Amino acid sequence: MTSQLRLESFGATHVGCVRTNNEDSYWVSPERNIWVVADGMGGHEKGEWAACEVTKAISQIVPSGDFNADCNALADAIHGANATIFQAGQKQGVQMGSTVVALYLSGAHFALFWVGDSRAYLLRGGTLHRLTSDHSQVQAMVDRGLIAPEDAASHPMAHVLARAVGAQAGLEVDVITDEAEPGDVFLLCSDGLTNRIPDEEIATILAAEGHRSALDRLIALTLERNAPDNVTAVIVGASEATRLVPLPTLGGAQP
Structure with a gap:
């Protein structure tokens, strides 16, 4: 797989200041140009x-270049993880699931996949663009004009998801595709x-x-x-690939 961009990426996760276990999972594969963040739900x-099942399913993909x-x-990998998690929950008599946000880059193209309220942002030309829309009850209320966007984070239903990998037998995965640019x-x-x-x-931190x-x-x-929740982040930076330009052959006899 060839790329017209040079990519640099880093990922990190932390349990936070309150919880004793980390239900987040992430996977960084610069070799395959795939990056994933998943946030599990269901307790401990x-x-x-559930989050690890999502990242594991995606980690099995070896891009073809198409x-x-x-x-x-x-x-398909996300849908496969949904089936695995849902079936396990049915057998155990519990509901569990995970969010997912995954980025794939191929050449100058990128694709973004997400379910739940884990997010993806793009900083381009000094402007931060939020690429995802939360699949949450509160976001649905914001979209309908029932509450103001600035009140969403403090709303008592802020953590109630409308969609998650593994929560139901069927799953709708949101996808966007676009062109990546140097400096993204x-x-x-x-x-x-x-x-x-x-x-x-x-935006300020990413730009500075x-x-x-x-x-x-x-x-x-x-x-x-005081991070009451687990926190996970992955940053992927794109820059123009170095191109080798051959020097012209010099004529004349060599000493």
């Missing part, structure tokens, strides 16, 4: 297992981060610091604000 081992075929394979910075993260850092501050430093700063700032 169940949520952790963008459309690879996108179908990614979607992608951020994938669980809601443990976005519940503590507003978009304006995320290197990718590794920005990741460390985002995690540290979340913890400074």
